[in-house]
Amino acid sequence: MAENELQTALKQLHQALNAANPSTAPALLSRAKLALLKLNALIPGPRTPQAHLLLARETLELGALISIRLQDAEGFERYFQQLQPFYSLPQQILAREKSNSSKITGLYLLLLLSQGDYAGFHTLLETLELAAAQAGKGGLEEDQYIQYPIKLEQALMEGSYDRVWGATKRERVPSPEFGVFSQSIIGTIRAEIASCSEKAYASIPISDAKSLLFLDSEGSVVSFAKERGWVARDGRLYFPQQNAESANAANDILVTSGTVIENTLGYARELETIV
Known part of the structure; x- marks a missing residue:
């Protein structure tokens, strides 16, 4: 029963995310997280079925993206932190092919940058580079979502404000969510x-x-x-x-x-x- 409720809520959440005004999303997210609690899947555990892990990650990622659309920075930070236990699971337990982890991590880097938290920015970046090296993936040069905030930070440090201004234009951001930070x-x-x-x-x-x-x-x-x-x-x-x-x-x-x-x-x- 809880899984059916969750599937229905997720379908509606996807529709809300694509809507111009996702005002119905917070109530839907509450329903989805309540269903996850019933499934004991809101926090990953050793006995959590893979199917439930996938549903939980999808729910939290939708929450993060919807928070960005609603310009709720605190909500986005909470969802980002809740996602970390899922993102740290081994590939064989929770595959990343259908995950938005790269986009959400890039958005979090951009949030840190917009807040002037350069220490937090570089700490997270070093963590990502280390994780990529341990996974045998090399650097992060091919990841457009991670490279976008990296290039903005470099331009800011160099005082190349024209490059930053140009990069915030709608046609240059890697996805619409990144444009939310333009004004900041x-x-x-x-x-x-x-x-x-x-x-x-x-x-x-x-x-x-x-x-x-x-x-x-x-x-x-x-x-x-x-x-x-x-x-x-x-x-x-x-x-x-x-x-x-x-x-x-x-x-x-x-x-x-x-x-x-x-x-x-x-x-x-x-x-x-x-x-």
Whole structure:
């Protein structure tokens, strides 16, 4: 009986995942997890039948993906952690051919990146590389879902914000779920560029700031400026002046900051021209 209930709930969950608004999914997930509890399969055990393991993994993966669609980061993290015991099972016990483990792991890496948790990002990446080596699979170079956050992190570390901006475009993400993080990633870019701008310049034109910060209107620029404590006057943004001590300490990074800004601004202007 419980298995039939679970199968029915899973079918409806797949439909909810493909719907534009998966608002019915949380109730369906509760039903599915209750059925798993009845089957004693919510946590894998040595006596759990393989068929039940497959159903449990499918349920939790759907929960993770639906959480992303609902922009529920905490829910996604819970499902990711619940999936780890299933992902750690040997291949002969639970095959991975029909699993979304790669996609969900890539999404979790992207979540860590959007939160600025670089330590957690690299810890998980090292764990994945070690597991791949132990399984005799070599590196992760062929995995598009893992490579996507890796390349974004590299671009962020290099200050190549134009590459990050381009990579968040809908046509460049490996699946629609990855696009959910675009605004978070762009928010990170804006904060980095804003910090560089404050160090490199006394003021810049609002029109340049619009392109530089990837904002869609000068009104958005002014709103953003107020949040940063900048002053908008006579078509320019004025940054708070550094005192002499902090200015001297920042001298060694001004050239780098200016280069980053010029490169990003040039790309943004080109993008506006194309659009």
